Amino acid sequence: MHKFANPTFFMKIANAVFPYAAGLSALCFAVGIPIALVFSPPDYQQSETVRIMYVHVPAAWMGSMVYGVMAVSSAVYLIWRHTIAHIIARASAPIGAMFTGLCLVTGMLWGQPMWGTFWVWDARLTSMLILFFLYLGYIALGDSFEDQERGDKAAALLALVGSVNLPIIHFSVEWWNTLHQPAIRSFAGFSINAAMLWPLLLMVFAFQTYYVAVLIIRLRSELLSAKIRTARFNLAAAE
């Protein structure tokens, strides 16, 4: 644990991982996108629009997963005061927000042909929108204080509080249905067949490796600016 908390050691591992993550991501996208968009079979109900799924579903899953990473890192930061954990969370936030935004946009684009409207106040959509707001709130809160450390801690606490939303996203479909009108989305016959499943999984893996690669790039710059801050601070102290 403590070994990983050391930024130098941590970055050594991260730098070693980076080429593999970046390479795998590029490869999976290169293979996955043509398969998903051209070669995979159209759905018998949804026809060609089903191709949106290959972006929508990985983006949705990654949006939740990245928030989970942030919540765990923030807990580590608050309990053991390992700043590297917080830096991971902070570096993850914009990436996660992007995934969530992508899920929302693709979902809306999909919704237009499927439901005849871009947006419905359905629970799944709502909880995903909440997740997006939480990302924005996390980013905004972290930058809202004169004192950086104060912002770091407030944001970390928020990440923890917001993690309550993750199970809600997942179970929201059922909860809403029991209360309101019957399911808006009906996936009867949508039980995924192998020809659609494996391109989907390929895309999911592409998204995951993409996340890891971008995260490492962002970590580098975060640590660099932290180093600059310390240097400046030591200079001031020496005066």
Next chain:
Amino acid sequence: MSGPVFNTAEFSGARLNCQRGGRMVLTNLSFRIASGEAMVLRGPNGSGKTTLLRLMAGLARASSGALTWNGDDISEDLSAHGARLGFAGHLDAVKSAQTVRENLFFWASLRGARASDVERAMATFGLSHLADITARVLSAGQRHRVALARVALSNAPLWLLDEPTNTLDDAALNALRNTLSAHLHRGGMIVMASHGDSLLPQARTLDVRQTQPASAAA
């Protein structure tokens, strides 16, 4: 406010560093103060007196270094540390909507002080005739007296006062001087930031800008 004598104790800080907004405000500062002693913090505007007082109160955290009470790190139990100190900062913490007596009585009840202590503290600082007036109409000096009365009734051994003489007239200065001496006589400790007359001739002086070698502590 005479009262029971405090147990002998010692409050000290070792090699404190504190940064605010990325700038080093206190560097390698050490001090030690024992029962019955007073210390006056000196330094120009912005040198870190208020910052040091807030560190001592446990309201802020030093970047490095330790503050100890009788050898125990204060950060281990901040609530207990809070309970043994009275703090008067730049802000008076007086609620305009309440009367002077209500203001003081609230703090007295949190500190386990009695109603008679409130009356005594008001008498000491010449507030008795204002007791039932809402604090909104107090003059600057009267309001500041209420803050000092709160410290006086806290029954805490350690008093941290940030420029307590501001806005006070001669009568209030005298009252404060007497209260401070009585507190020291009971075995209390006083740390006080001040630019001018410190009221306490016997007090030691600590220049907050001074970077002290570790060995000079104590």
Next chain:
Amino acid sequence: MSGPVFNTAEFSGARLNCQRGGRMVLTNLSFRIASGEAMVLRGPNGSGKTTLLRLMAGLARASSGALTWNGDDISEDLSAHGARLGFAGHLDAVKSAQTVRENLFFWASLRGARASDVERAMATFGLSHLADITARVLSAGQRHRVALARVALSNAPLWLLDEPTNTLDDAALNALRNTLSAHLHRGGMIVMASHGDSLLPQARTLDVRQTQPASAAA
């Protein structure tokens, strides 16, 4: 802040009475002050110094009595009266969200002062190195210096200062003393509430509690 010499003028109050919340605070108070003169208001906490300064500024209204500038009642044109005075009260009127320079520049532009005046006032009160810092992080003394710098750049003949020495360190006190003397030399007037050292040995004293027979005015 040396500058053009002010026209000779006279500011006086006659048989002023003022009540606040049903209580008489000032009774039958008269004063007169001419160009180049300073007056120090004295009196214990709550005696009415701040009240009198606010009357003089036209911010409050006396129950009876008159305030005149060169013989004209100030209430006839309060805006014009405001323009000829600089006021520093118990509140600093410093906006935390703006930098020190932005704060001062705003007031300078209202008063028709130039950017160079702002820089000069900041230099006088040792604020130059803080010019681009948001006022939120200023220490109490630094914030108060900003309020004084605002008065210094106002280019108004009459300065009304409410306990200006509070929270100032020695350097700032010196700066203030020099600024005040320079202002008097230019033919300005100063009325200042103070409990301790008035900074101005030549100043007359006015005890605000004292009920002065009408003939004693002047």
Next chain:
Amino acid sequence: MSGFFAILRRELTLSLRSQGDVMTVIAFFAIAAALFAFGVGPELNVQSRIASGVVWTTALLAAMLSLERLFALDYEDGTLDQLVLSGVEPVAMVFAKTIAHWLTTGMALLIAAPVVAMALQLPAQAYGALMISLLLGTPTLSLLGAVGAALTLGAKRGGVLLSLLLLPLYIPILIFGAAAVEGAILGVASTTPYAVLGGLLIAALTLCPWTAASALRHALE
């Protein structure tokens, strides 16, 4: 005149920077509208039926809530004293502050309104009426609000008092504003609501700043 612009600029800077009024108002507006959409449920025809009411009501609430701070912050930290003494005509000061308030609330609402209306499924033909009525109505909200804010400055229960004072004054604007949008939805091209809103605006422009300025003088005493 230079004083007027200096105050206007400062108000805008402050509200953009820390008090964050613009963003607060837009956020408040969007949030309130979103909450209503949730609370009312997803039935399209009900939503579009109430869209104009929701937009107008939220606009009123947003204006009213930000008014409490119009003079109060400056009053508490001594800035209002200094402004009154600065030699700037009090009326010019009130005008500058009111315009800044409108720019940071009314204008913000104008920008946010189409988006909110879309979320609430307002029929397409009503957008023009919504925007025109907001443009005519919101300045009056700010002007009346300035009087209310000045009158309640330093009062013991500033917030409630202000709401109670302003509510009756705001209701005509609300009624005619919503009526304009309703009319457009139903395809009835009526100029009456616009005429009334315009008349109210002119009346407010000529009366409110002076009233507010004199109320301010009294508040400081």
Next chain:
Amino acid sequence: MSGFFAILRRELTLSLRSQGDVMTVIAFFAIAAALFAFGVGPELNVQSRIASGVVWTTALLAAMLSLERLFALDYEDGTLDQLVLSGVEPVAMVFAKTIAHWLTTGMALLIAAPVVAMALQLPAQAYGALMISLLLGTPTLSLLGAVGAALTLGAKRGGVLLSLLLLPLYIPILIFGAAAVEGAILGVASTTPYAVLGGLLIAALTLCPWTAASALRHALE
């Protein structure tokens, strides 16, 4: 424990006396509901259709708006420093303040809700559900709000930030609260909304005060 009650009593005194939270909230609630009634127009079936949404949304807005002051006033005048130093456990302090906030907003809303609902023509069979759902939901609003208020204390754009943070957390309460009332209107006796609201309340009770207390500590540093 005596500290807890002293703080609770003081909070209530202050909010009854000057900050006027109770009256502000009730007035705000009534005004907002009245505005909606005007804005939407007098058609009975539309009004009753949206009554539950309006009541719940207004409740949320009222809670959210008063939250900004929960710690901010005490922070600005130095009282928060003194409270933290007074030896009272920070959690007890947060609890006392949160309960006071609920008593002066949630409770106030409970009292005003039937009247407002009547003005909005809520069907008679839905009153019980409205009251129960408010009773279960509003304490959660205060508890979550305390966390938000503590997190944003001293932040550059406190107001917006608070809204931005709380909105996502409040939406589930709104959905289930309104759902309970909707169910009652339609005659569907469903216990799910109550169960969810209750569960949220218990979760908030066990988590929020501690989170808020630790956020407060950080805020003072």
